[in-house]
Amino acid sequence: MLSFAIGVAHQAGRLLKQYYTSDLDIRTKSTDRDLVTQADLDAEKIIISAIKETFPTHAILAEEKGQIGHADYLWLIDPLDGTTNFAHGHPVFCTSIGLAYQGEMCVAVILDPIRNELFAAEKGKGASLNEKPIMVSDTKTLNNAVVATGFPYDRATNPHNNLKEFGQIMPLVQGIRRCGSAALDMAYVASGRLDGYWEYHIKPWDVGAGALMVKEAGGRVTSIDNSPWRLDSSALVAGNPNIHHQILENIR
Numbered sequence: 648m649l650s651f652a653i654g655v656a657h658q659a660g661r662l663l664k665q666y667y668t669s670d671l672d673i674r675t676k677s678t679d680r681d682l683v684t685q686a687d688l689d690a691e692k693i694i695i696s697a698i699k700e701t702f703p704t705h706a707i708l709a710e711e712k713g714q715i716g717h718a719d720y721l722w723l724i725d726p727l728d729g730t731t732n733f734a735h736g737h738p739v740f741c742t743s744i745g746l747a748y749q750g751e752m753c754v755a756v757i758l759d760p761i762r763n764e765l766f767a768a769e770k771g772k773g774a775s776l777n778e779k780p781i782m783v784s785d786t787k788t789l790n791n792a793v794v795a796t797g798f799p800y801d802r803a804t805n806p807h808n809n810l811k812e813f814g815q816i817m818p819l820v821q822g823i824r825r826c827g828s829a830a831l832d833m834a835y836v837a838s839g840r841l842d843g844y845w846e847y848h849i850k851p852w853d854v855g856a857g858a859l860m861v862k863e864a865g866g867r868v869t870s871i872d873n874s875p876w877r878l879d880s881s882a883l884v885a886g887n888p889n890i891h892h893q894i895l896e897n898i899r
Contacts, residue, residue: 652754652755652767657765691712694722695709705720723745725743728740739761752859755855763777768863776834782838795823795844796844797825830854830856836864838864843884844886846882847882861885865888866885871895
């Protein structure tokens, strides 16, 4: 299943690279800030078709198509995480594919097609970047940490828009990054490029693959109340064990 996910991610990645250098049909979804392109739709079609052909009894939860079927095995698909970046020609985006079995993540693949970086993880077998093992950082304190976060599309009208939490963390850290791709943020935590990450109003296809990756790389992933992160959790904190705890304490 991991090999399958890697193969289909590469197929989607090649398509995204083709679209990236062409004129895009850009539309909006829930708000003027929530974009979707033909690249999102076509990449998702490739992944869904491959899953249906190879694993016809499995269920799928995709960003654009939603839930398809119900089964113990559930594929989580974000064909283009970082659509706003993609639409503006900013080269920070990826394809994220995860597989859950009875609600527990077991396979994860995050592909950055621009940098040709493939992050992968399998439950109980560790995490890797381009087939080399990765681990979370060993940063001990927030003042030495670089962390990441994100903001909801309806941040102008939603009072719970993460600005208060951002203001709380910002003075305490070496830096905060807002990369625009939750999946890559999680992959970067897993590989030690970031020390921690938090975000509200997220979906399982955004961070499901990354959650397994961080755990398999030695990190911690929980909800805001410090309970284990689940597929139906609406918020997430991830990081190496030290930084995870300190982010959690400050945003709570």
